[in-house]
Amino acid sequence: MTIYRHFYVKSHAKTSPDINLKDLPGSAGRLDVLARSVNAAFWLSYGIRKNVVFHTILHGEPNAPVYIRLEGEKLRKVSPDERSIAIFIGKALKKFDEKHEAESTPGIFVARKSFEELLEENKDKKFYLLDENGEDIENVRINNPFFILGDNVDLLPEEKEIALKYGAKAVSIGKKSYLTSHCIAILNWWMDRNEG
Ligand SMILES: C[S@@+](CC[C@H](N)C(=O)[O-])C[C@H]1O[C@@H](n2cnc3c(N)ncnc32)[C@H](O)[C@@H]1O
CATH class of the missing domain: 3.40.1280.10 (SPOUT methyltransferase, trefoil knot domain)
Incomplete structure (x- = not known):
């Protein structure tokens, strides 16, 4: 599957x-x-x-x-x-x-x-809000993921609120603030390593 x-x-x-x-x-x-x-x-x-x-x-x-x-x-x-x-x-x-x-x-x-409509349509997945201050990814079990990231500007507080309302878990890949594209590469690498 x-x-x-x-x-x-x-x-x-x-x-x-x-x-x-x-x-x-x-x-x-x-x-x-x-x-x-x-x-x-x-x-x-x-x-x-x-x-x-x-x-x-x-x-x-x-x-x-x-x-x-x-x-x-x-x-x-x-x-x-x-x-x-x-x-x-x-x-x-x-x-x-x-x-x-x-x-x-x-x-x-x-x-x-x-x-909000996008999250509603995808609520069968698990939302992970990428945030420097979230839970260390080492301690999070990633399952059926829908990752949420800002671009060069962070998400607005009200957008984070919407994500949290939809059960998003705040996840951190480290204390440094990385470029969005680098976060995505790290997430793909992380999931490749942990697959199976
Ligand atoms: C370039 S950062 C945003 C810049 C910065 N937070 C600001 O507003 O000045 C882009 C996005 O990457 C994600 N991000 C960056 N570093 C991260 C980290 N260490 N852990 C988790 N997510 C991170 C966040 O979703 C952030 O919104």
Whole structure:
């Protein structure tokens, strides 16, 4: 039986498709952070992790919130570099439809969705809120995980409240504050080591 790994990263990236690929950290609203997080979630040296589902909600101007999901089992043609990932995020934003979830390219879905709606839809999983001050991951049994992370900015207190309301456990991978993409790489490594 496949054990899926779900990652959610809150993003401040812009929500219109006119992305300047030469300015991902600036006018695109730190889309570089999101692209590196997608890279860390899926890519192995020679292939893609099919058991990963990556969720994000973009909070930038002008059309927030926009929810995007990438499914490892179905992803095609995306390559691991930031530019390619940003192009596919742009394609998703182009296909955004207020009323229905759309599959913009294989394995990439876009819809209007709030953080609370996302947690409600995924409440069959166990939520882990990544937080420097949480319980040391050494002492936590990770099971059917849905990890929740901030981007270059932490989650808002009210978002942490929502996660806690949905039973999230605050988990720490150390006292230092790491980049989101590095946290995801560490989590994947940690689960690889502990699998089976
Ligand atoms: C770059 S950090 C956020 C930066 C910092 N907390 C702030 O707001 O200035 C991005 C995210 O990575 C996760 N994170 C970073 N270091 C962590 C650690 N040591 N343990 C658990 N999660 C961590 C948290 O989810 C955090 O929101």
